[in-house]
Amino acid sequence: xxxxxxxxQNFFRAPYGAVTxxxxxxxxxxxxxxxxxxxxxxxxxPDSSEAVYVDMPYVFSxxxxxxxxxxxxxxxxxxxxxxxxxxxxxxGVVYYGxxxxxxxxxxxxxxxxPSRSFQITVYDKKYKTPNWFKEGIAYQIFPDRFYxxxxxxxxxxxxxxxxxRNWGDQPFYKAEQFGGExxxxxxxxxxxxxxxxxxxYLEDLGITVIYLNPIFRASSNHKYDTGSYEEIDPxxxxxATFKRLCSEAKKRGIRIxxxxxxxxxxxxxxxxNKLGNYDSVGAYQSKESPYYSWYxxxxxxxxxxxWWGMQTLPQLEESSxxxxxxxxxxxxxxIKKWLRCGASGWRLDVVxxxxxFFVKELRKNVKMTDPDAVIIGExxxxxxxxxxYGERRQxxxxxxxxxxxxxxxxxxxxxxxxxxxxxxxxxxxxxxLKENYPRPAFYSLLNMLSSHDVERIVxxxxxxxxxxxxDREAQSKFSIDGYTxxxxxxxxxxxxxxxxxxxxxxxxxxxxxxxxxGYGDPFCRSTFPWDKMDEVDPGEDMxxxxxxxxxxxxxxxxxxxxxxxxxxRIGNTYAYIREYRNEKYIVLTNFDxxxxxxxxxxxxxxxxxxxxxxxxxxxxxxxESCDGIFFIKIPAQSFMVFKA
Numbered sequence: 226x227x228x229x230x231x232x233x234q235n236f237f238r239a240p241y242g243a244v245t246x247x248x249x250x251x252x253x254x255x256x257x258x259x260x261x262x263x264x265x266x267x268x269x270x271p272d273s274s275e276a277v278y279v280d281m282p283y284v285f286s287x288x289x290x291x292x293x294x295x296x297x298x299x300x301x302x303x304x305x306x307x308x309x310x311x312x313x314x315x316x317g318v319v320y321y322g323x324x325x326x327x328x329x330x331x332x333x334x335x336x337x338x339p340s341r342s343f344q345i346t347v348y349d350k351k352y353k354t355p356n357w358f359k360e361g362i363a364y365q366i367f368p369d370r371f372y373x374x375x376x377x378x379x380x381x382x383x384x385x386x387x388x389x390r391n392w393g394d395q396p397f398y399k400a401e402q403f404g405g406e407x408x409x410x411x412x413x414x415x416x417x418x419x420x421x422x423x424x425x426y427l428e429d430l431g432i433t434v435i436y437l438n439p440i441f442r443a444s445s446n447h448k449y450d451t452g453s454y455e456e457i458d459p460x461x462x463x464x465a466t467f468k469r470l471c472s473e474a475k476k477r478g479i480r481i482x483x484x485x486x487x488x489x490x491x492x493x494x495x496x497x498n499k500l501g502n503y504d505s506v507g508a509y510q511s512k513e514s515p516y517y518s519w520y521x522x523x524x525x526x527x528x529x530x531x532w533w534g535m536q537t538l539p540q541l542e543e544s545s546x547x548x549x550x551x552x553x554x555x556x557x558x559x560i561k562k563w564l565r566c567g568a569s570g571w572r573l574d575v576v577x578x579x580x581x582f583f584v585k586e587l588r589k590n591v592k593m594t595d596p597d598a599v600i601i602g603e604x605x606x607x608x609x610x611x612x613x614y615g616e617r618r619q620x621x622x623x624x625x626x627x628x629x630x631x632x633x634x635x636x637x638x639x640x641x642x643x644x645x646x647x648x649x650x651x652x653x654x655x656x657x658l659k660e661n662y663p664r665p666a667f668y669s670l671l672n673m674l675s676s677h678d679v680e681r682i683v684x685x686x687x688x689x690x691x692x693x694x695x696d697r698e699a700q701s702k703f704s705i706d707g708y709t710x711x712x713x714x715x716x717x718x719x720x721x722x723x724x725x726x727x728x729x730x731x732x733x734x735x736x737x738x739x740x741x742x743g744y745g746d747p748f749c750r751s752t753f754p755w756d757k758m759d760e761v762d763p764g765e766d767m768x769x770x771x772x773x774x775x776x777x778x779x780x781x782x783x784x785x786x787x788x789x790x791x792x793x794r795i796g797n798t799y800a801y802i803r804e805y806r807n808e809k810y811i812v813l814t815n816f817d818x819x820x821x822x823x824x825x826x827x828x829x830x831x832x833x834x835x836x837x838x839x840x841x842x843x844x845x846x847x848x849e850s851c852d853g854i855f856f857i858k859i860p861a862q863s864f865m866v867f868k869a
Contacts, residue, residue, distance in 0.1 A: 226334070227257040227290070228321050230310065232343045233330045233660055243346035243609075243621075243663040248299045250345060252308065254281065254321065257290040259314045265293045269308035270342070271300050272617055281310075299347045303622035305610060307342035328657040346609050346661055352623030354669040357480065358570070358599045360785045362725075362775050363434040363732035364427055366420060367677050368461050369446045370752045371735055374418025382460035386444075387412050393754065396747035398697050409445040413752050417462035417470050428477040430738060430768070431775025434730070435474065436482045436572055436601075438677055440467070443491055447677070447750075448484075449574065450491030450538055452503070454552070454559040464566065471567025480569035482599065485560065487552055487587075488578045489532040489540045497539050508539075518545045532575075543583040553583075553590045560587060561594045570599030576626070577604060577613040584625040601671055604629040609661040621666045631670040631729055633658060638674065638723055639685055641799065642716045642816050648799040652791050659728070659789065668786055670729035674720055674737065677750055681734070681743040686716035692745035700744035714740050715862050718770050718841050719814055722864040725774040726803065726812045728789045738762075738771045770841075777839055777866065783808045793825050798859065802830055802869075809869035811835060815859045827869070828853030835867040 230253070231237045237253045244250060252267060265283075270276040281293040299306060309322035309332075322339025323332050329343065373392065375381070380389055388403070388411040390396075397403060397411045417440070427435065439448035442458045457467050471481050492499040496516040498507025508516040509526045521530035521542050532538040541548060552559045560571060571591065576584065584602075591598050602620060604611055608629045611618045620626045633654065641651040659667055674682040680692055687705035689695075695703070705713055717740065724731040736753050739762040743749040754761050762768055778784045787805035794800075797817040803810045809832060815821050827835075835848040835855060841864045848855045848867075859865060 226259050226316075226319070227255075228259075228310075228312070228319065228334050229255045229290075229331065230321060230343070231331045232323075233656055242660045243348055244299055245350035246299060246301050246303060246347055248347075249296050250299060251294060251296045252281075253284075253292055253294045254310050255287070255290045255292055256312065259312065259316070259319070263313040263315075264311075265313075266311040267295045267297070267308060268311055269297060269306055271306045271347075272304045274300075278311075299345065303348055303619070303624070305617065306345040306347055308345070309339050309342045311338075326653070328653045329660045330653060330656065344610060344661055346621065346663060348621060348663040349623030352663060352665050354627040354665040355570075355597050355599050356786075357597065358434065358627070358730060359668045360782065361434040361480070361730050362431055362778060363436055363482075363671065363730055364430070364432040365436045365438070365673070365676060365732055365734045367415075367438045367447075367735065367750050368417065368420070368440055369413055369415040370750055371415045372419030372423050372753060372755065373414040374416055374420070374422045375414075378414065380412065380414045380460065381416055381462065382458070384460065386410065389414070392752050393756070394752075395701060396750055398701055398747055409447055409747075412446050412460065414460075415752070416460065417457070417466045421466075421470050421473050424473055424477055424479065427479065429772070430733075431772060431779065432733075433478055434480050434482060434569075434732075436671075436732065437484060439484045439486055439574075444493045445491075449486050450489075450493070451486050452491050452494040455562075467563075468566050475567070481567065482570045482572055482601065483563055483568045484574060485571040486574045487541065487543075487583070488575050489538040492537045492539055499539075515547070518542065519548045532578075543580050549583070549586060553586050558590065560591055564591065564594045564598055569595070569597075570601065570627075572601040572603070572630075573626075574603055576602035576620070576629075577611060577618065581616070581619050581625065584620075588625055599627050599669070600625070601628040601630065602626045605632045607633055607658065607661060608666075621663050623663070626666070628666065628669040628671050628730070630676070631658075631672045634670070634672055634724075634727070634729070635674055635679075638720050639682075641797070642686060642720050643688055644797050644816055647797055648794040651799055652794040655727075656791070668728050671732050672724040672727065672729040673732040673734065674717075674724060675734035675749065677734070678746060679749065680745055681741060681749050682720065682737060683710075683713050683717050683740045684742045684744060686713035686720070688713075689744075695744065700748055703744060704742050712862070714767065715841065716816075717767070719816065719862065719864040721771060722774060722812070722839075722841070722866070723814060725778050726784050726810070726866065727801070728785075730785075731778070733771070738768050740767045773839055781805060781808050781810070783810055790830075792827055792830070793823060795823070796821065798823055800825060802827065802832075804830070810838075811867045811869055813857070813859055813865045813867070815861065815863050818861050820858060820861050822856065822858050825855045825857055826853065827855065830869070832869040835869055838866045838868050840865040 265281040281295040284294045312319045323341040400407045442453040495503040495505045499509040506514045508514045508520045530540040608620045637654040640646045783803040783805035787803040792800045798815045800813040837846045
């Protein structure tokens with residue numbers, strides 16, 4: 226008995242991938258070795274609706290397999306549609322649904338209704354994402370650790386409740402270092418003026434977008450415990466400095482994206498004011514506070530809902546009309562204020578903990594203020610079918626987000642680079658994202674390898690244990706060197722090459738262009754080694770490579786908005802093609818520790834010649850083929866880009 230449906234092949238499903246509302250989708254299933262089925266049924270179910278059973282008529286046969294087909298119209302409303310197949314045969318009822326990994330493509334047969342169905346994402350045809358962002362190259366900055374713009378190295382803000390650290394020292398990570406209680410109040414003095422002074426460096430690197438971790442007034446060095454959304458933290462500067470940063474960046478073709486922490490505030494804030502440090506009546510102090518409705522108290526005032534039980538981070542009540550007006554919809558709301566000050570978008574912290582109605586209202590007001598502003602969500606899984614708190618989230622239907630941090634791609638790239646998975650499995654993961662995400666979102670994904678929440682990519686490429694398997698004391702002392710570091714840096718060049726040439730927006734975490742090391746928080750948040758750049762990155766080796774990649778990406782829209790398809794996926798060698806109008810490029814990566822002789826078939830793309838443009842081994846090879854089949858020798862652990 227052979228049954229097949231492949232959701233990624235036009236023969237079985239057309240059109241491919243996510244579709245707009247009302248689109249007609251043709252579905253086919255191939256059956257062989259079961260005789261003549263009594264019935265072949267398609268069962269499909271839009272989210273929040275009843276399942277629909279329809280008969281699939283026989284249409285023709287191919288090489289002895291009988292093909293059954295049905296065209297169904299997608300709903301007029303956005304959402305997900307799930308489907309599988311049911312066959313009534315002489316041997317009993319057989320089912321065919323999605324594979325056990327839920328990755329789409331070729332499915333699996335079962336004798337019970339499948340636990341996983343194929344997915345069709347249905348989105349609003351008006352959904353669009355900013356072109357400037359899709360074509361951008363991003364750089365994430367943790368402000369306290371990037372650069373101190375004061376000539377004398379002095380700290381701004383005049384705070385006496387902080388621990389001033391020397392630039393280059395390791396961030397504190399033990400409670401006793403803070404005096405017995407972990408406070409995250411060790412500061413190194415980085416500020417907005419420092420970013421302004423380094424704009425020339427970022428421009429030279431090829432950066433066009435800066436994503437800033439939170440910069441609003443707060444007690445901690447990370448600023449995710451907002452004290453006031455209305456002002457820049459005095460340790461970073463002031464509103465005038467921020468406006469100047471946006472203005473100076475714009476002159477260099479660089480836009481600024483802010484981190485919006487709208488799920489919670491700090492307990493030490495003008496809104497909650499638990500410590501009484503603000504000249505306001507906070508929700509903790511009085512039920513008559515104008516901010517009382519913003520929070521969720523179970524036993525006033527000591528028992529309140531907080532983010533993951535952290536009492537310093539009281540959770541906001543997003544349904545509060547007063548809160549929504551203050552943050553989102555008011556004439557001078559927070560999101561509007563900072564867009565008008567020069568920001569070009571918002572990254573939403575823990576967006577899966579913000580209800581859909583709140584994110585919809587946020588998008589409406591952001592786009593009303595600046596239709597070209599971008600909205601990025603922090604989502605760690607496939608954002609098209611993410612479920613949080615028992616509800617299917619609606620991020621990519623056209624009413625909420627433009628982009629998310631692409632952790633699924635990051636994880637896939639890391640696993641492939643370390644040969645934990647082969648190229649076939651890597652391709653399955655990548656193509657699952659392409660299949661599930663609307664095209665405007667797929668080409669806007671923020672493709673990062675490091676961030677403030679995870680290990681530095683160089684550290685990971687050393688093949689180190691997961692941070693959850695290593696205690697913080699060991700992490701604090703850990704670094705790779707010698708041959709291990711050499712191999713790690715080689716792998717980093719390869720994976721950097723991939724995020725620069727795959728769909729989505731490549732994003733560097735400050736210092737990754739040097740090869741800065743670090744395990745998880747706070748070790749990934751070390752200061753930028755301005756005085757030791759050549760020690761960390763001898764001969765500007767990594768920086769030169771990054772600049773070559775950014776120049777390549779900017780040289781053709783094929784690398785940002787061009788069509789994407791795989792052309793080779795065997796062993797630990799992977800190749801894909803990028804096409805835009807009459808431009809074609811093939812990108813080839815070999816993660817294996819041995820050279821490979823591969824047979825690359827690009828005939829279906831009309832490719833008859835390949836000329837190396839960029840490679841980790843400085844290859845300048847050229848290949849000709851009248852039939853589109855190329856025999857290429859690719860060195861061990863190497864990355865190559867060919868122009869077709």
